[in-house]
Amino acid sequence: MRWIDLRSDTVTRPTEGMRRAMAAAVVGDDVYEEDPTVRQLEERVADLLGKEAGLFVASGTMGNLTALLTHAGRGDEVIVGHLAHTFLYEVGGSAGLGSIHTAVLQNTVEGTLPVAAIAEALRNPQDIHAPRTRLICLENTHNRCGGVVLDPAYVDTIARLAAEGGLAVHLDGARLFNAARALDLPPSRWSQAADSIMVCLSKGLGAPVGSVLCGSRDFIRSARRVRKMLGGGMRQAGILAAAGLYALDWNVARLDEDHRNACRLAKGIGEIAGLTSPQTSPPSTAWTNLVYFSIDPTAIESGAPDAARLASRLRERGVLATPIGKSGRELRMVTHLDIHAEDIDVALHALESAMKGT
Numbered sequence: 001m002r003w004i005d006l007r008s009d010t011v012t013r014p015t016e017g018m019r020r021a022m023a024a025a026v027v028g029d030d031v032y033e034e035d036p037t038v039r040q041l042e043e044r045v046a047d048l049l050g051k052e053a054g055l056f057v058a059s060g061t062m063g064n065l066t067a068l069l070t071h072a073g074r075g076d077e078v079i080v081g082h083l084a085h086t087f088l089y090e091v092g093g094s095a096g097l098g099s100i101h102t103a104v105l106q107n108t109v110e111g112t113l114p115v116a117a118i119a120e121a122l123r124n125p126q127d128i129h130a131p132r133t134r135l136i137c138l139e140n141t142h143n144r145c146g147g148v149v150l151d152p153a154y155v156d157t158i159a160r161l162a163a164e165g166g167l168a169v170h171l172d173g174a175r176l177f178n179a180a181r182a183l184d185l186p187p188s189r190w191s192q193a194a195d196s197i198m199v200c201l202s203k204g205l206g207a208p209v210g211s212v213l214c215g216s217r218d219f220i221r222s223a224r225r226v227r228k229m230l231g232g233g234m235r236q237a238g239i240l241a242a243a244g245l246y247a248l249d250w251n252v253a254r255l256d257e258d259h260r261n262a263c264r265l266a267k268g269i270g271e272i273a274g275l276t277s278p279q280t281s282p283p284s285t286a287w288t289n290l291v292y293f294s295i296d297p298t299a300i301e302s303g304a305p306d307a308a309r310l311a312s313r314l315r316e317r318g319v320l321a322t323p324i325g326k327s328g329r330e331l332r333m334v335t336h337l338d339i340h341a342e343d344i345d346v347a348l349h350a351l352e353s354a355m356k357g358t
Protein backbone atom coordinates (compact mmCIF):
# COMPACT_ATOMS: atom_id res chain seq x y z
CA MET A 1 0.00 0.00 0.00
CA ARG A 2 1.18 3.53 -0.76
CA TRP A 3 0.69 5.97 2.13
CA ILE A 4 -0.79 9.34 1.41
CA ASP A 5 1.53 11.12 3.79
CA LEU A 6 0.21 14.59 4.55
CA ARG A 7 2.02 15.03 7.88
CA SER A 8 4.62 17.42 6.48
CA ASP A 9 6.38 18.53 3.31
CA THR A 10 9.60 17.17 4.84
CA VAL A 11 8.64 13.55 4.07
CA THR A 12 9.56 13.69 0.38
CA ARG A 13 12.35 11.40 -0.79
CA PRO A 14 14.95 12.47 -3.38
CA THR A 15 13.96 11.48 -6.91
CA GLU A 16 16.15 9.59 -9.37
CA GLY A 17 17.18 12.84 -11.06
CA MET A 18 18.14 14.44 -7.76
CA ARG A 19 20.12 11.37 -6.72
CA ARG A 20 22.00 11.43 -10.02
CA ALA A 21 22.86 15.11 -9.47
CA MET A 22 24.13 14.27 -5.98
CA ALA A 23 26.24 11.37 -7.25
CA ALA A 24 27.81 13.56 -9.94
CA ALA A 25 28.58 16.54 -7.65
CA VAL A 26 32.10 17.95 -7.76
CA VAL A 27 33.19 18.29 -4.12
CA GLY A 28 35.95 19.60 -1.87
CA ASP A 29 36.42 20.39 1.82
CA ASP A 30 33.83 23.03 2.63
CA VAL A 31 35.39 23.98 5.99
CA TYR A 32 38.30 25.17 3.82
CA GLU A 33 35.66 26.80 1.58
CA GLU A 34 36.85 24.53 -1.21
CA ASP A 35 33.63 22.79 -2.17
CA PRO A 36 32.62 24.27 -5.53
CA THR A 37 29.08 22.87 -5.37
CA VAL A 38 28.42 24.34 -1.93
CA ARG A 39 29.78 27.69 -3.08
CA GLN A 40 27.61 27.57 -6.17
CA LEU A 41 24.52 26.88 -4.05
CA GLU A 42 25.37 29.64 -1.57
CA GLU A 43 25.91 32.17 -4.35
CA ARG A 44 22.80 31.15 -6.17
CA VAL A 45 20.53 31.43 -3.15
CA ALA A 46 22.14 34.72 -2.07
CA ASP A 47 21.49 36.03 -5.58
CA LEU A 48 17.86 34.91 -5.53
CA LEU A 49 17.37 36.61 -2.17
CA GLY A 50 19.21 39.80 -3.12
CA LYS A 51 21.92 39.28 -0.49
CA GLU A 52 25.72 39.46 -0.70
CA ALA A 53 26.45 36.02 0.69
CA GLY A 54 24.99 32.70 1.74
CA LEU A 55 25.90 29.89 4.12
CA PHE A 56 24.83 26.27 3.67
CA VAL A 57 23.61 24.76 6.96
CA ALA A 58 22.31 21.35 7.96
CA SER A 59 18.75 22.39 8.80
CA GLY A 60 16.34 25.26 9.20
CA THR A 61 16.79 25.04 12.94
CA MET A 62 20.56 25.40 12.57
CA GLY A 63 20.05 28.31 10.15
CA ASN A 64 17.80 30.22 12.54
CA LEU A 65 20.01 29.45 15.54
CA THR A 66 23.14 30.51 13.65
CA ALA A 67 21.40 33.77 12.73
CA LEU A 68 20.24 34.47 16.28
CA LEU A 69 23.66 33.71 17.78
CA THR A 70 25.27 36.00 15.19
CA HIS A 71 22.87 38.89 15.78
CA ALA A 72 22.55 38.69 19.57
CA GLY A 73 24.79 37.92 22.53
CA ARG A 74 24.39 36.81 26.12
CA GLY A 75 21.51 38.64 27.79
CA ASP A 76 20.42 40.41 24.62
CA GLU A 77 16.77 40.29 23.67
CA VAL A 78 15.13 39.03 20.51
CA ILE A 79 11.48 39.69 19.61
CA VAL A 80 9.56 36.61 18.38
CA GLY A 81 5.94 35.67 17.83
CA HIS A 82 4.17 33.26 20.20
CA LEU A 83 3.45 31.02 17.18
CA ALA A 84 6.89 31.36 15.58
CA HIS A 85 8.66 28.12 14.68
CA THR A 86 11.74 29.54 16.39
CA PHE A 87 9.78 29.96 19.60
CA LEU A 88 7.73 26.74 19.51
CA TYR A 89 9.80 24.07 17.83
CA GLU A 90 13.52 24.82 18.03
CA VAL A 91 14.18 23.45 21.50
CA GLY A 92 14.82 26.89 22.97
CA GLY A 93 18.25 26.82 21.32
CA SER A 94 18.80 30.57 21.41
CA ALA A 95 18.45 30.49 25.22
CA GLY A 96 20.02 27.08 25.74
CA LEU A 97 23.10 27.75 23.66
CA GLY A 98 23.22 31.53 23.37
CA SER A 99 21.78 32.86 26.66
CA ILE A 100 19.52 35.03 24.52
CA HIS A 101 16.40 36.45 26.14
CA THR A 102 13.16 36.40 24.12
CA ALA A 103 10.30 38.88 24.17
CA VAL A 104 7.28 36.95 22.97
CA LEU A 105 4.53 38.93 21.23
CA GLN A 106 1.15 37.60 20.07
CA ASN A 107 1.00 36.73 16.39
CA THR A 108 -2.04 37.88 14.44
CA VAL A 109 -3.92 35.49 12.15
CA GLU A 110 -1.99 37.05 9.24
CA GLY A 111 1.25 35.74 10.76
CA THR A 112 2.39 39.25 11.68
CA LEU A 113 3.36 40.95 14.93
CA PRO A 114 1.42 44.21 15.32
CA VAL A 115 3.63 47.23 14.68
CA ALA A 116 2.35 48.93 17.84
CA ALA A 117 3.19 45.87 19.94
CA ILE A 118 6.74 45.82 18.55
CA ALA A 119 7.18 49.54 19.17
CA GLU A 120 5.98 48.99 22.73
CA ALA A 121 8.37 46.06 23.25
CA LEU A 122 11.51 47.90 22.10
CA ARG A 123 13.70 48.60 25.15
CA ASN A 124 15.29 51.89 26.02
CA PRO A 125 19.00 51.31 25.34
CA GLN A 126 19.88 53.91 28.02
CA ASP A 127 18.01 52.03 30.74
CA ILE A 128 20.43 49.89 32.74
CA HIS A 129 17.51 47.76 33.97
CA ALA A 130 16.62 46.53 30.51
CA PRO A 131 18.17 43.95 28.21
CA ARG A 132 19.17 45.31 24.81
CA THR A 133 16.75 44.53 21.99
CA ARG A 134 18.85 43.30 19.09
CA LEU A 135 16.57 41.58 16.66
CA ILE A 136 13.02 41.11 15.40
CA CYS A 137 12.19 37.67 13.95
CA LEU A 138 9.52 37.26 11.30
CA GLU A 139 8.36 34.10 9.53
CA ASN A 140 7.21 33.69 5.91
CA THR A 141 5.20 31.72 5.07
CA HIS A 142 3.93 31.53 8.62
CA ASN A 143 3.69 27.84 9.44
CA ARG A 144 1.52 27.81 12.57
CA CYS A 145 -0.69 30.58 11.18
CA GLY A 146 -1.74 28.27 8.37
CA GLY A 147 1.03 28.78 5.82
CA VAL A 148 -0.17 32.31 5.28
CA VAL A 149 2.02 34.62 3.17
CA LEU A 150 3.32 37.79 4.81
CA ASP A 151 2.49 41.02 3.06
CA PRO A 152 5.88 42.20 1.72
CA ALA A 153 5.02 45.81 2.58
CA TYR A 154 4.67 44.69 6.21
CA VAL A 155 8.25 43.37 6.19
CA ASP A 156 9.41 46.74 4.84
CA THR A 157 7.57 48.54 7.64
CA ILE A 158 9.12 46.35 10.32
CA ALA A 159 12.57 46.76 8.79
CA ARG A 160 12.18 50.57 8.93
CA LEU A 161 11.08 50.38 12.54
CA ALA A 162 14.05 48.14 13.34
CA ALA A 163 16.53 50.40 11.54
CA GLU A 164 15.27 53.42 13.51
CA GLY A 165 15.89 51.51 16.74
CA GLY A 166 19.32 50.28 15.60
CA LEU A 167 18.29 46.63 15.54
CA ALA A 168 18.11 43.94 12.89
CA VAL A 169 15.41 41.81 11.26
CA HIS A 170 15.76 38.07 10.68
CA LEU A 171 13.33 36.32 8.41
CA ASP A 172 12.61 32.63 8.90
CA GLY A 173 11.87 31.88 5.27
CA ALA A 174 11.68 28.09 5.57
CA ARG A 175 8.92 28.27 2.92
CA LEU A 176 9.85 31.56 1.24
CA PHE A 177 9.60 29.99 -2.22
CA ASN A 178 6.00 29.01 -1.48
CA ALA A 179 5.30 32.65 -0.64
CA ALA A 180 7.01 33.82 -3.82
CA ARG A 181 5.00 31.46 -6.03
CA ALA A 182 1.74 32.26 -4.27
CA LEU A 183 2.02 36.02 -4.86
CA ASP A 184 4.02 35.67 -8.09
CA LEU A 185 6.79 37.89 -6.72
CA PRO A 186 10.56 37.30 -6.59
CA PRO A 187 11.67 35.84 -3.23
CA SER A 188 13.92 38.88 -2.81
CA ARG A 189 10.79 41.00 -2.39
CA TRP A 190 10.60 39.82 1.25
CA SER A 191 14.31 39.42 1.94
CA GLN A 192 15.49 42.76 0.58
CA ALA A 193 14.46 44.60 3.75
CA ALA A 194 15.63 41.89 6.16
CA ASP A 195 19.19 41.73 7.48
CA SER A 196 19.28 37.96 7.37
CA ILE A 197 17.08 35.26 5.96
CA MET A 198 16.99 31.48 6.11
CA VAL A 199 15.39 29.28 3.44
CA CYS A 200 14.85 25.50 3.62
CA LEU A 201 15.67 23.16 0.75
CA SER A 202 14.20 20.12 2.48
CA LYS A 203 10.57 21.26 2.77
CA GLY A 204 8.52 21.76 -0.38
CA LEU A 205 11.63 21.89 -2.54
CA GLY A 206 12.22 18.21 -1.90
CA ALA A 207 15.95 18.05 -1.06
CA PRO A 208 16.91 15.50 1.62
CA VAL A 209 18.97 17.91 3.75
CA GLY A 210 19.85 21.56 4.02
CA SER A 211 19.01 25.19 4.40
CA VAL A 212 20.79 28.37 3.36
CA LEU A 213 21.26 31.42 5.57
CA CYS A 214 21.85 34.68 3.68
CA GLY A 215 22.90 38.19 4.60
CA SER A 216 25.69 40.72 4.11
CA ARG A 217 29.25 39.50 3.54
CA ASP A 218 30.22 40.57 7.08
CA PHE A 219 27.23 38.89 8.62
CA ILE A 220 27.92 35.61 6.85
CA ARG A 221 31.61 35.76 7.81
CA SER A 222 30.54 35.86 11.48
CA ALA A 223 27.82 33.28 10.92
CA ARG A 224 30.41 30.89 9.47
CA ARG A 225 32.25 30.88 12.82
CA VAL A 226 28.98 30.28 14.68
CA ARG A 227 28.10 27.41 12.37
CA LYS A 228 31.51 25.85 13.10
CA MET A 229 30.89 26.26 16.83
CA LEU A 230 27.57 24.45 16.46
CA GLY A 231 29.32 21.54 14.77
CA GLY A 232 27.89 22.47 11.42
CA GLY A 233 31.14 22.77 9.49
CA MET A 234 30.66 19.96 6.96
CA ARG A 235 33.33 18.63 4.63
CA GLN A 236 32.36 17.25 1.18
CA ALA A 237 28.92 18.78 1.59
CA GLY A 238 28.62 19.39 -2.15
CA ILE A 239 26.86 16.02 -2.34
CA LEU A 240 24.03 17.64 -0.37
CA ALA A 241 24.28 21.06 -1.99
CA ALA A 242 23.84 19.37 -5.38
CA ALA A 243 20.40 18.24 -4.25
CA GLY A 244 19.59 21.84 -3.33
CA LEU A 245 20.71 23.13 -6.74
CA TYR A 246 18.63 20.46 -8.43
CA ALA A 247 15.64 21.44 -6.29
CA LEU A 248 16.01 25.09 -7.32
CA ASP A 249 16.08 24.04 -10.99
CA TRP A 250 13.14 21.66 -10.92
CA ASN A 251 10.98 22.06 -7.86
CA VAL A 252 10.18 25.74 -7.46
CA ALA A 253 7.57 26.36 -10.17
CA ARG A 254 5.79 23.13 -9.28
CA LEU A 255 4.94 24.50 -5.82
CA ASP A 256 1.89 25.95 -7.60
CA GLU A 257 0.54 22.42 -7.81
CA ASP A 258 0.95 21.97 -4.03
CA HIS A 259 -0.97 25.21 -3.50
CA ARG A 260 -3.79 24.10 -5.81
CA ASN A 261 -3.99 20.75 -4.02
CA ALA A 262 -4.00 22.41 -0.59
CA CYS A 263 -6.71 24.83 -1.67
CA ARG A 264 -8.92 21.98 -2.85
CA LEU A 265 -8.18 20.03 0.32
CA ALA A 266 -9.20 22.98 2.54
CA LYS A 267 -12.40 23.52 0.55
CA GLY A 268 -13.27 19.82 0.74
CA ILE A 269 -12.61 19.77 4.48
CA GLY A 270 -14.97 22.71 4.90
CA GLU A 271 -17.71 20.61 3.29
CA ILE A 272 -17.35 17.67 5.68
CA ALA A 273 -19.84 17.76 8.57
CA GLY A 274 -18.12 18.46 11.89
CA LEU A 275 -14.90 19.87 10.38
CA THR A 276 -13.91 23.52 10.05
CA SER A 277 -10.90 25.08 8.40
CA PRO A 278 -10.22 28.80 8.67
CA GLN A 279 -8.57 28.29 5.30
CA THR A 280 -11.84 28.03 3.41
CA SER A 281 -11.98 31.83 3.36
CA PRO A 282 -9.27 33.87 1.66
CA PRO A 283 -6.72 35.70 3.86
CA SER A 284 -5.45 39.18 3.02
CA THR A 285 -2.54 37.69 1.05
CA ALA A 286 -2.62 33.96 0.22
CA TRP A 287 -2.63 30.45 1.64
CA THR A 288 0.03 28.03 0.43
CA ASN A 289 0.62 24.32 1.10
CA LEU A 290 -0.34 23.93 4.77
CA VAL A 291 -3.91 23.13 5.78
CA TYR A 292 -4.96 23.42 9.41
CA PHE A 293 -8.43 22.33 10.44
CA SER A 294 -10.40 21.48 13.54
CA ILE A 295 -13.16 19.17 14.69
CA ASP A 296 -16.15 21.13 15.97
CA PRO A 297 -16.68 20.72 19.73
CA THR A 298 -20.38 19.98 19.15
CA ALA A 299 -19.42 17.17 16.75
CA ILE A 300 -17.13 15.67 19.41
CA GLU A 301 -19.98 15.90 21.97
CA SER A 302 -22.19 13.93 19.62
CA GLY A 303 -19.65 11.15 19.08
CA ALA A 304 -17.16 12.39 16.46
CA PRO A 305 -13.52 11.40 17.14
CA ASP A 306 -11.04 13.82 18.70
CA ALA A 307 -7.87 14.78 16.80
CA ALA A 308 -5.75 11.81 17.95
CA ARG A 309 -8.55 9.36 17.20
CA LEU A 310 -9.24 10.94 13.82
CA ALA A 311 -5.53 10.69 12.93
CA SER A 312 -5.48 7.00 13.85
CA ARG A 313 -8.66 6.31 11.86
CA LEU A 314 -7.08 8.11 8.91
CA ARG A 315 -3.98 5.95 9.27
CA GLU A 316 -6.17 2.84 9.00
CA ARG A 317 -7.33 4.31 5.70
CA GLY A 318 -3.80 4.93 4.42
CA VAL A 319 -3.75 8.68 5.08
CA LEU A 320 -1.35 10.37 7.50
CA ALA A 321 -2.10 13.69 9.24
CA THR A 322 -0.62 15.42 12.29
CA PRO A 323 -2.69 16.29 15.39
CA ILE A 324 -1.65 19.77 16.53
CA GLY A 325 -1.60 21.45 19.94
CA LYS A 326 -3.40 20.60 23.13
CA SER A 327 -7.03 21.28 22.26
CA GLY A 328 -7.48 17.73 21.01
CA ARG A 329 -9.41 19.16 18.08
CA GLU A 330 -6.82 20.51 15.66
CA LEU A 331 -4.94 18.74 12.84
CA ARG A 332 -2.62 19.66 10.01
CA MET A 333 -2.23 18.32 6.49
CA VAL A 334 0.55 19.44 4.13
CA THR A 335 0.78 19.02 0.38
CA HIS A 336 4.12 18.37 -1.33
CA LEU A 337 6.04 16.83 -4.22
CA ASP A 338 4.72 13.31 -3.60
CA ILE A 339 1.05 14.29 -3.33
CA HIS A 340 -0.99 14.29 -6.53
CA ALA A 341 -4.42 15.70 -7.28
CA GLU A 342 -6.02 12.22 -7.00
CA ASP A 343 -4.56 11.81 -3.51
CA ILE A 344 -6.62 14.79 -2.36
CA ASP A 345 -9.83 12.99 -3.37
CA VAL A 346 -8.69 9.88 -1.51
CA ALA A 347 -7.77 11.94 1.56
CA LEU A 348 -11.15 13.71 1.56
CA HIS A 349 -13.01 10.40 1.28
CA ALA A 350 -10.92 9.00 4.11
CA LEU A 351 -11.67 12.07 6.25
CA GLU A 352 -15.36 11.80 5.64
CA SER A 353 -15.54 8.13 6.54
CA ALA A 354 -13.15 8.54 9.50
CA MET A 355 -15.40 11.28 10.92
CA LYS A 356 -18.44 9.00 10.66
CA GLY A 357 -16.50 5.95 11.81
CA THR A 358 -17.89 3.96 8.91
Ligand SMILES: *Cc1c(COP(=O)(O)O)cnc(C)c1O
Pocket: 058, 059, 060, 061, 062, 064, 085, 086, 139, 141, 142, 143, 172, 174, 175, 200, 202, 203, 211
Ligand atom coordinates in the same frame (compact mmCIF):
# COMPACT_ATOMS: atom_id res chain seq x y z
C1 LIG B 1 10.60 23.38 9.33
C2 LIG B 1 10.76 24.78 9.77
C3 LIG B 1 11.97 25.22 10.34
C4 LIG B 1 13.10 24.30 10.72
O1 LIG B 1 13.60 23.52 9.73
P1 LIG B 1 14.29 22.09 10.05
O2 LIG B 1 15.05 21.83 8.81
O3 LIG B 1 13.16 21.15 10.30
O4 LIG B 1 15.17 22.28 11.23
C5 LIG B 1 12.06 26.56 10.65
N1 LIG B 1 11.04 27.40 10.43
C6 LIG B 1 9.88 27.00 9.90
C7 LIG B 1 8.80 28.00 9.67
C8 LIG B 1 9.69 25.67 9.57
O5 LIG B 1 8.51 25.27 9.08
